[in-house]
Amino acid sequence: MYELIQLTEQTYYIKSPANIGLVRLEGQEVCLIDSGSDKDAGRKVRQILDRNGWTLKAIYNTHAHADHIGGNRYLQGQTGCRIYAPGIDCAFTRHPILEPSFLYGGYPPKDLRHKFLMAQDSGAEVLTAEALPEGFESIPLPGHFFDMVGFRTADDVVFLADCLSSREILEKYQVGFIYDVAEYLHTLETVKGLQARMFVPAHAEVSENIADLARYNIDKVLEVAEKILTLCPEPRCFEEILQGLFAAFAMKMDFQQYVLVGSTLRSYLAWLKDAGRVQVVFEDNRMLWQRVCSL
Template identity: 70%
Template structure:
């Protein structure tokens, strides 16, 4: 864990549960793409920087999930580096309670206010093309999270953030976190057609050909949509639907899984309703979802 993996002479990633990109800008300066989950991740990154006599100039966050921004505060305090974050995500870095609050739908209980869902606050500026080093490109990747982006480096390595899950993760958990299903599917179709020297997803292996994994993720989205549509042949309340999904997929419910899967299922229901496949009714003050 936290091994520095070279992709090209200029681009690397640091192996950890959510890959951290590292790009050499010259002989001494480097920038990061995301910063890991917490202070400990930041400390490991600092040790790598010191071992190579590199100076960290900036962190470019793909989005504001805690496992991508958790090292920001420590590294910013240790190195004085700048931090840049896309649009809405900037508020999540300054007010990290927004992530568990968004997932829970209200003020989150203590069970959700921990480092895996709530990073330490960090001072971030707005990510724009002008803030990037020369030769970098921002790649919009909406769907998984608010305004998520990836980056293409000057040597044609593409960092894809969380727009893809590994086959192993999808086979084990079946449902990956999605904020906007329609946008997510469009992103995956776009990613299928991308060219690049190497593709580095945050939660899957780096590969030269990303299209097969993108298609596998697309297929899983449609499979989940069909499962929800099938279960809603009988009018179901949200809690009943969640219980059936967890049981059929063999998932163990806890607070984290409830909000992560629950938020995603609500996104599926919104998409299925907006596209005319599911309707909503209210019976005895209960909302019920029914396949049309």
């Protein structure tokens, strides 16, 4: 882990639980794409910089999940680098309590206020086109989180953040976190058609062709949606559907999985309701979900 791998003359990635991009700029200056999960990840990145005599100019965050911004504060404190994050995700990066609060739907208990869901705050600025290095392009990748982006480097390497996962991860966890299902599917269709010299997903192997993996991720989303529909042939409350989803995919619930899968289930239900495939009924002061039977 935390091995520096060169892809092109300018572009590298640091192999880690959430792959980190590293791009050489002018002279000995470099920038990072994401910063790892925590202070320890930041230290390992700093060691790589020091071994190569590189100076960190900036960190470009793809989105505000803790495993992508966790090294921000340490690296900014050590190097004085600037940090950029896209749109709404910039607010989450500056105020990380927003992530567990969003997932829980209120003030989160201590069980959720840990480094896997709540990074340390850092001095992030809103990502703009003017803030990008010469030759860089940001690629909108919404769906997994609010305003997630990827980046295409000057030498045509595309960093894809969390817009798709490896087959192994999907087979292990089954239900990947999604904020907006409609946007997520649109993003996957867009990624399926992208061309680049190399693709670097955060949670899958580097590849020259990403289309097949994008298709697999699309199929998994549709599989989960169909499973949810089978769980509410009659009016069912959210907790019953969530319990059924955990059972159907042989998942084990804990506090973290409850909020991650629970938030994702709510997003699926919203998407299915907007598409007219489920409806809501209110009985005995309970909101119940029911599949809409097609004729």
